[in-house]
Amino acid sequence: MGHDMLMLGVDAGGTSTRAVLTTAQGECVGYGVGGRGNPIAVGPDRAADGVLDAVALALAPSARTLSEVEVVTAAMAGQRAEDGAGGWLLDRLEAEGFSGRLTFESDLMATYSSGSVEPFGYAIVAGTGASAVRISDGAIEATADGLGWLLGDRGSGFWIGHRVARAVVRDLDHAGPATALTDAVLEHLGIAADATRREGRPRTLERLVESLYAARPIELAALAPLAFMIDDPVAERILRRAGEHLADSLVAVLTGPGPLVVGGSVLSRSGPVRDAFVQRLGTAAALDLLPVVDGAVGAGLLALRAGGAAVSSETLAMLRKTVARFR
Amino acid sequence: MGHDMLMLGVDAGGTSTRAVLTTAQGECVGYGVGGRGNPIAVGPDRAADGVLDAVALALAPSARTLSEVEVVTAAMAGQRAEDGAGGWLLDRLEAEGFSGRLTFESDLMATYSSGSVEPFGYAIVAGTGASAVRISDGAIEATADGLGWLLGDRGSGFWIGHRVARAVVRDLDHAGPATALTDAVLEHLGIAADATRREGRPRTLERLVESLYAARPIELAALAPLAFMIDDPVAERILRRAGEHLADSLVAVLTGPGPLVVGGSVLSRSGPVRDAFVQRLGTAAALDLLPVVDGAVGAGLLALRAGGAAVSSETLAMLRKTVARFR
Numbered sequence: 001m002g003h004d005m006l007m008l009g010v011d012a013g014g015t016s017t018r019a020v021l022t023t024a025q026g027e028c029v030g031y032g033v034g035g036r037g038n039p040i041a042v043g044p045d046r047a048a049d050g051v052l053d054a055v056a057l058a059l060a061p062s063a064r065t066l067s068e069v070e071v072v073t074a075a076m077a078g079q080r081a082e083d084g085a086g087g088w089l090l091d092r093l094e095a096e097g098f099s100g101r102l103t104f105e106s107d108l109m110a111t112y113s114s115g116s117v118e119p120f121g122y123a124i125v126a127g128t129g130a131s132a133v134r135i136s137d138g139a140i141e142a143t144a145d146g147l148g149w150l151l152g153d154r155g156s157g158f159w160i161g162h163r164v165a166r167a168v169v170r171d172l173d174h175a176g177p178a179t180a181l182t183d184a185v186l187e188h189l190g191i192a193a194d195a196t197r198r199e200g201r202p203r204t205l206e207r208l209v210e211s212l213y214a215a216r217p218i219e220l221a222a223l224a225p226l227a228f229m230i231d232d233p234v235a236e237r238i239l240r241r242a243g244e245h246l247a248d249s250l251v252a253v254l255t256g257p258g259p260l261v262v263g264g265s266v267l268s269r270s271g272p273v274r275d276a277f278v279q280r281l282g283t284a285a286a287l288d289l290l291p292v293v294d295g296a297v298g299a300g301l302l303a304l305r306a307g308g309a310a311v312s313s314e315t316l317a318m319l320r321k322t323v324a325r326f327r
Numbered sequence: 328m329g330h331d332m333l334m335l336g337v338d339a340g341g342t343s344t345r346a347v348l349t350t351a352q353g354e355c356v357g358y359g360v361g362g363r364g365n366p367i368a369v370g371p372d373r374a375a376d377g378v379l380d381a382v383a384l385a386l387a388p389s390a391r392t393l394s395e396v397e398v399v400t401a402a403m404a405g406q407r408a409e410d411g412a413g414g415w416l417l418d419r420l421e422a423e424g425f426s427g428r429l430t431f432e433s434d435l436m437a438t439y440s441s442g443s444v445e446p447f448g449y450a451i452v453a454g455t456g457a458s459a460v461r462i463s464d465g466a467i468e469a470t471a472d473g474l475g476w477l478l479g480d481r482g483s484g485f486w487i488g489h490r491v492a493r494a495v496v497r498d499l500d501h502a503g504p505a506t507a508l509t510d511a512v513l514e515h516l517g518i519a520a521d522a523t524r525r526e527g528r529p530r531t532l533e534r535l536v537e538s539l540y541a542a543r544p545i546e547l548a549a550l551a552p553l554a555f556m557i558d559d560p561v562a563e564r565i566l567r568r569a570g571e572h573l574a575d576s577l578v579a580v581l582t583g584p585g586p587l588v589v590g591g592s593v594l595s596r597s598g599p600v601r602d603a604f605v606q607r608l609g610t611a612a613a614l615d616l617l618p619v620v621d622g623a624v625g626a627g628l629l630a631l632r633a634g635g636a637a638v639s640s641e642t643l644a645m646l647r648k649t650v651a652r653f654r
Contacts, residue, residue, distance in 0.1 A: 106526070142527030144502060147536055150544055151496045169478045174470060175579055199433065200469030209474055217477055252502055
């Protein structure tokens with residue numbers, strides 16, 4: 001068993017990188033987590049660190065080395081094989097003894113593959129960002145949204161957090177309804193209430209605005225969980241609207257029946273987002289919903305495919321079960 | 328006449344700084360424009376450069392020096408006398424011979440004072456940002472919006488430009504109506520149409536998204552003029568909605584009749600924004616609308632007040648007329 005074929009699937013997301021070491025039969029023999037692994041987000045050096053850390057941890061339990069790995073498949077947003085731009089990662093892998101093949105896949109393809117091996121189907125991912133894709137012949141055929149926090153990602157964690165921030169600011173500015181989100185956000189940010197006013201405006205509002213502009217805009221996504229935690233009509237309206245936006249994105253790529261893989265924290269929780277999502281989909285909701293944690297299993301599956309291994313739903317089931325042992 | 332009392336009003340805006348040199352009678356004897364003068368936006372050194380450049384140009388025509396100026400009143404967002412934080416500017420003025428008094432005012436107070444000397448009234452400014460204020464006893468008593476591009480500024484140039492960008496992105500993503508804004512924005516950004524697709528998405532959309540994220544978010548305000556130039560239902564809807572938001576901000580501070588000073592480029596043009604603004608105000612639109620170019624005249628007027636000069640509507644008329652000679 002020491003010399004069977006090994007593949008590595010890498011799922012490099014916005015906050016961490018996961019690596020799955022698998023045999024050709026889909027048995028996970030190692031799993032590791034590293035820092036952020038997308039060079040677009042953190043630059044090539046830090047991204048390679050994130051990937052290599054995850055890979056090293058995945059190799060450790062079986063005491064294997066990179067020289068024994070035939071294929072590494074790295075799934076991440078915005079990096080594709082056709083770009084021929086994987087040098088930032090290949091050089092580092094080769095420096096560690098890797099002499100196999102490196103392939104890139106979309107992170108959305110990895111999410112889909114965590115839930116299904118069908119050649120036709122859909123994936124919707126709503127984490128910090130949000131997008132929906134249609135898979136056909138094992139490749140992405142259509143994409144909706146995923147346009148980033150400034151231009152799209154409607155219904156995403158950022159979108160929800162941004163709406164939360166604006167609702168609180170409008171509450172304090174007496175330009176919108178009072179909401180329990182206000183106290184929650186102020187407490188979350190460590191801002192003490194201060195009723196004194198300057199130019200007719202409470203100091204609390206000034207401090208909140210300063211605090212929110214001091215961070216990068218994308219960090220507003222950190223306010224999204226507050227909307228899920230609080231029972232409040234304003235919060236519920238935001239969450240329902242998010243669910244509707246996500247349904248609209250999915251409908252934009254929908255052409256016929258198929259499995260629907262659902263990734264990311266926003267749709268994984270029961271509550272107003274998912275309720276509104278399902279309601280908005282209506283009859284289209286007859287889709288087979290397959291929730292997945294992330295794209296780690298799928299990255300492993302894509303690595304198996306890239307290595308020429310036969311991949312069936314049994315392979316996926318085996319990989320899911322054996323990856324679960326490690327986390 | 329060589330030794331009459333002189334005051335300097337400085338209006339430091341988002342893109343340039345204007346200085347008005349005035350006699351105690353409100354006769355402008357010099358006017359100058361410099362670079363950006365707000366230390367929050369560009370740091371204290373560059374801001375002081377912007378102010379000093381404008382001041383030097385204002386002194387030039389009459390060959391006066393800063394040592395002859397009794398009061399400098401600097402109007403800008405976020406700097407107020409009570410902050411006691413004017414050292415960045417006072418030191419530089421004193422280095423040029425100034426031995427008088429430096430006072431700070433809100434930029435909104437300067438805009439108001441460009442249009443009215445009444446102790447009670449309103450100002451609404453919609454340029455890159457947007458806010459409305461109520462003036463009472465010659466000071467700002469209530470403020471609505473002005474919360475910046477990420478959290479508010481509804482109806483502002485940024486708000487319009489952001490909506491334009493999103494409408495175009497949604498058009499190209501087939502997630503919203505077709506709009507003539509699309510060709511206009513692509514041409515404005517120098518992006519050639521490219522119908523080839525990747526993952527079901529036109530390359531044109533990818534390039535547009537890259538281009539928009541490469542700039543600072545606030546630069547989306549540069550797309551706002553396209554909405555004014557193009558006859559298109561999507562553009563008109565955006566502009567009308569901007570006008571409604573601006574009316575809502577004004578209504579939030581409205582308590583009774585008074586002059587309404589209107590500043591900034593968004594409301595200064597006739598068309599859908601102003602039409603929707605006036606319609607939304609309804610009966611409240613019986614307000615006396617006073618359009619002003621900027622806060623330069625008002626800064627001069629505030630400098631006169633700070634210097635103890637008597638200020639009447641005749642003083643304002645004189646200052647407006649004599650400033651106009653210089654620009």
